[in-house]
Structures are given as C-alpha cells and as structure tokens.
Amino acid sequence: MKSQELVEKYVMKTYARKPLCIVSGENATCYDENGKQYIDFSSGIGVNSLGFCDDDWSAAIAKQSQTLQHTSNLYVTQPMAILAEKLCLKTGYAKVFYANSGAEANEGAIKLARKYSFDKYGAAKKRYKIISLVNSFHGRTITTLAATGQDVFHQSFHPFTEGFDYAQANNIDDLLAKLDDTVCAVMIEWIQGEGGVNPLDPEYAKALSAVCQEKDLLLIADEVQTGVGRTGQFLASQHYGIQPDITTLAKGLGGGLPIGAFLCNERLANCLQYGDHGTTFGGNPVVCAGANVVLEKVDDGLLEAVRAKEALIRETFAHTPEVMQIDGMGLMLGIQLQQKQAVTVVDECLAEGLIVLTAKDKIRLLPPLTISETELKTGLEILLNVLNQPNKE
Numbered sequence: 001m002k003s004q005e006l007v008e009k010y011v012m013k014t015y016a017r018k019p020l021c022i023v024s025g026e027n028a029t030c031y032d033e034n035g036k037q038y039i040d041f042s043s044g045i046g047v048n049s050l051g052f053c054d055d056d057w058s059a060a061i062a063k064q065s066q067t068l069q070h071t072s073n074l075y076v077t078q079p080m081a082i083l084a085e086k087l088c089l090k091t092g093y094a095k096v097f098y099a100n101s102g103a104e105a106n107e108g109a110i111k112l113a114r115k116y117s118f119d120k121y122g123a124a125k126k127r128y129k130i131i132s133l134v135n136s137f138h139g140r141t142i143t144t145l146a147a148t149g150q151d152v153f154h155q156s157f158h159p160f161t162e163g164f165d166y167a168q169a170n171n172i173d174d175l176l177a178k179l180d181d182t183v184c185a186v187m188i189e190w191i192q193g194e195g196g197v198n199p200l201d202p203e204y205a206k207a208l209s210a211v212c213q214e215k216d217l218l219l220i221a222d223e224v225q226t227g228v229g230r231t232g233q234f235l236a237s238q239h240y241g242i243q244p245d246i247t248t249l250a251k252g253l254g255g256g257l258p259i260g261a262f263l264c265n266e267r268l269a270n271c272l273q274y275g276d277h278g279t280t281f282g283g284n285p286v287v288c289a290g291a292n293v294v295l296e297k298v299d300d301g302l303l304e305a306v307r308a309k310e311a312l313i314r315e316t317f318a319h320t321p322e323v324m325q326i327d328g329m330g331l332m333l334g335i336q337l338q339q340k341q342a343v344t345v346v347d348e349c350l351a352e353g354l355i356v357l358t359a360k361d362k363i364r365l366l367p368p369l370t371i372s373e374t375e376l377k378t379g380l381e382i383l384l385n386v387l388n389q390p391n392k393e
C-alpha cells in the first residue's frame, strides 16, 4: 500500500492532510514520492528553523545517537547542560526546564506561576487564575486548551482545568476589568500565530507589563511559535523591550526534533523544587545536540538575514492588488487577501510546487530561517503568480 493509503487506514483522522508525501529535503527545498520538487514556506509549522537536514544539525544528532541517546533526568548529560547555558545567556533568563512540546512547556509555565503565587500568598487565597487573550492558542492538552482563548477548540472536551479567563488583545481596559484577587498571571503570545498572525500593539504590551509589575502578576510569554529567531530577534519580546517572567519555547528550538522549554527569571528560579515537575524525555541528549546547533546558528548575522528576507517578501507584494495587508514580523508573516480564499491559494501553490500555510483567513509564511535567496525568490514568484491569477469561480 502507498503511504497515503496506509495513513488513511491506520492513522486517526485528526488532520486535514494534503495529498502529499514528502520524502526528502534540503534547506527549503523538498521532494515528494514522485520526485516532484517543492519550495517550503512552512518549515513544518515553524519547526525546521535550519530547513531540511542542515549538515551540521544532522551530523550532531547522528553523532549523539551513536554516543548516548538517553539517560533519565536522574543524571546530567553534556548536551542538555550546554544548551541550558546557551539558552540562559542568549535570553537573559536564570533557569530553564526542558519539556517535549509547546503544550507541555506551557503546562509547566502555568504550574510555575501557580506555585509562585501559592508559595507567596498561601493556597487559601486561591490566587491561581491565569488570564490569556481571546483568539490565543496555547496547545491541545486539557489545561493548555483551557488557556486557549478560542471556543472552537473547546467543543466536546469539557470539563477543563479551572482558573482561566480571557481578555481582549490590545484592550487594556478589558484586561483590568478581569483582574480580580484570584489572578496570578497573564499569558500572551507577542504575535498570535494560529489565531491569524496578529502582533500585540507595543503600547498595549507596555501597559500590560506595567500592570503585571504593579500587581505582582507574572507575565508568561508563549514564544512557542515566535521564539528562536522566527521574528528577526532571538525572542519576539525583544521587539517590545519587555522581559516577561516566564517565556516558553518549542517548535524552532529543536530544528525538527521534539523539544519544549520554559525559561524563568531569577525570582522564580528556585520556585519549582524536587518532585514538583518532571518529564521522562525532557532534555534528551539527541534532541539537545540538535538544539545546540540551532542556537549556534541563530546568531546576529542570521537574525539580520531574517529581517532582510522579511523586507524582500514585503517588497514583492507591495503592488499586488490581491494583497490587502501583511502582518507579522521577520519570517512569521500573514498575508491578508482581498478576494481569494486562503485555502484555495494553498492548494494552487501546492500544485505549482510551493508549500504555504493558512492562519485563519490569511496566507501564513513560515519559511526556514536559512532559506536561500534563490529559494525565497522562486517561492515568491509562484505565490505572486497564484495571487495574480484571476479568480477561477
């Protein structure tokens, strides 16, 4: 049986998969079972930050898998130690906890926020509520779904974890109205990814940060999608000049292997103690060896290149009538269309050999940070042609 048929028969139908089986790739170029070539503007939804099979990344994980693949978190390994130092030095945070996915990193961040509040104010005060934003996306576990401010994800899975409420993004009055005595933290995405590539207003971000400081609320930034260079800074928070108390990472950190992490500042560094949190695979040596290569490569030069690529993308569509607006930063961009349906554009691009994503009604571009100029220009030409074609209906 072909892969397509095997998946159809044996895998749960939770994804609307395209009729495409990718078999190999290099940087932002990949091939299907029939040898057809595609330019990839999706990086596996922001994961393959160094593209497909970067030589150094592949070599590092191959070597690590032949040296030591797993111990347990009862012991130290070199890759996780090196990665911890790199992450803290690059971000200015004091400590990291390793998880395996974005949802798991967010779960840990929520636990950390509640523990801080309970330790400081006492469990009797019930100061445990987390305010997140309407239209946010924080993951698929029961608790991170509770944190996700979109009802569409909430059908059929009640009851959720208690202690979550949602405030309108970019509306400080709405946030203030929701801050009762039970709130311990506010959780945000600097740019809502799944919600449609919607950046927070800088003024709102400043006001939010000030309120959090004033009321001793922890600010948790979910940088699962925006982190590790995606927006043209190592962390998207750097665009806003704000250092949240906790930042979560995942997707792009591993360059294609599963990892999540939450980082915290000094005052939270010793809040979680022995036994408070754990996960079997967290800090896995092979995964961390890959992440170490990602962190080495996401340096100032690469970040500058990401910003230059953003400028090229924006220029390309500056006079395209179908393009109403481009939202986002760096290589996390959402193209708002005038008339065309984003889902149709995705299929038309795929037929022409270009992989793009949607985010709500926008076309979402998340190419590898390392995409070459030639790959970028080839892909943009395909997208431009598709957008310039008259509507078929």
Ligand SMILES: Cc1ncc(COP(=O)(O)O)c(C=O)c1O
Binding pocket: 101, 102, 103, 104, 106, 137, 138, 139, 140, 189, 193, 194, 222, 223, 224, 225, 226, 250, 251
């Ligand atoms: C901002 C954000 N948070 C959390 C998640 C969940 O990450 P994961 O699918 O790795 O659990 C995602 C995934 O799209 C995300 O974009």
